[in-house]
Amino acid sequence: MVNQEEKKLHEEIKEAFPYADDVDWNEVYQRIIYRYSTPHGLQHIKEELYKLEDEGEIIVHHIKPNNNPVEVQTLNGMPKKIPTTRLWNHKSCGQCGHIPGYPTSVFWIMNKLEIDYLDEPHQTSCTGWNYHASGASNPVALAGVYVRNMWRAYETGYFPLIHCGTSFGHYKEVRNMIILHKEIRDKLRPIMRKLDMDIVVPEEVVHYSEWLYVMSKKAAQHKKYDLSNIRVAVHTPCHVYKLVPEDTIYDPAVFEGRRPAAPTGTVMNFGAKIVDYSTWWDCCGFGFRHILTEREFSRSFALFKKVIPAVEEGHADVFVTSDTGCVTTLDKSQWAGKAHGFNYNLPVLADAQFAAIMMGADPYKIGQIHWHATDVEGFLRKVGVPVDEYKEQFLQYLADLREGKAQPEYLYKPHRKIDFYLALPDRVKWYKGEQAVQK
Secondary structure: OOOHHHHHHHHHHHHHOOOOOHOOHHHHHHHHHHHHHOOOOOHHHHHHHHHHHHHOOOOOOOOOOOOOEEEEEEEOOEEEOOOOEEEEEEEHHHHHHOOOOOHHHHHHHHHOOOOOOOEEEOOOOHHHHHHHHOOOOOOHHHHHHHHHHHHHHHHHEEEEEOOHHHHHHHHHHHHHHHHHHHHHHHHHHHHHHHHHOOOEEEOOOOHHHHHHHHHHHHHHOOOOOOOOEEEEEEEHHHHHHHOOOOHOOEOOHHHHOEEEEOOHHHHOOOOOOEOOOOOOOOOOOOHHHHHEEEEEEEEHHHHHHHHHHHHHHOOOEEEEEHHHHHHHHHHHHHHHHHHHHOOOOOOOEEEHHHHHHHHHOOOOOOOOOHHHHOOOOOHHHHOOHHHHHHHHHHHHHHHHHOOOOOOOOOOOOOOOOHHHHHHOOHHHHHHOOOOOOOO
């Protein structure tokens, strides 16, 4: 009886996870499409999106040829267009506040690859933290914040690129809600009209890690160090691929198409070895509500369920992930473990930091590894990064700044992008006080 059950189980596993060499991907996609073909599946959402545009209900912010889009495959087999240039960067509250080397690495890579981008100065929080941690909001308010930020991107002509994993998942949920519920649009429209805005929905919701994955082969051409002996454990953030999962992009080359393409594919394209560990699917421990109410649970979960398996099972040299909460939780929870004698010290980097430093970015001025709780320097020395030289230059730079001997270094000319935005005619008049904008 047991043998028959085991045989049946093996047959089911073989059917569900065929080896890549024998995979008929069209057949796999058809099975997945069947699984996810609900009335509210991604295909249905996009059909409704264009229908509402034709009816004049919403404005769709299309990805244009000057965005140089690249098509990739989503979980249900539908292509997703990833714009690669003319990008409006929707930054992350947590990244800018706790991991400043995260957004600076994204912009440094864009400079290196000569990408046209806009660092939006007037973007607001997505309010996803408030929603996921406390539930203290309402659908119209959430939709208003989303549409307000998407309008900002639309009027500049740059396509939105979302930095935070939570914002990314949250915005996809809000997009679906706006498209599927007329009552939300009816309540939202008069609010937006008071702001001289209308309901704008981008053609795609794109996370920066998807952009980086699409660009990673080109970025890896600038690689300065040999990563062939580096073992990397990847944590894919829950809010990136578990919220609206059918929109997640996959690649048969990444774990035979069984794991999301980003950020694992990015690390692979830089030539590092990907290691597996049993808890790869688990949350990092951040989880929003319990980081506020049960912080010790988050810390112990991050250490015992994620860091220790990555070290003891995968023998990883570094943990790479692609979201704010994941980097902070996996990195800074190790400090609490060290206090109790669990000194695993596995450095944790965002995929953007990993890629930028491997492309030759300064690990202090750009990667800002001095904000991390774990020792990143040891990992960088193993790769061959001249850490001590960079550190000496950085300390001298700080000393010169304090003494007024040096000017701050910027990733782009200060206010250049703000000036671009203000170059829109009406806002220039308003800004210069020449003529009040007619309301």
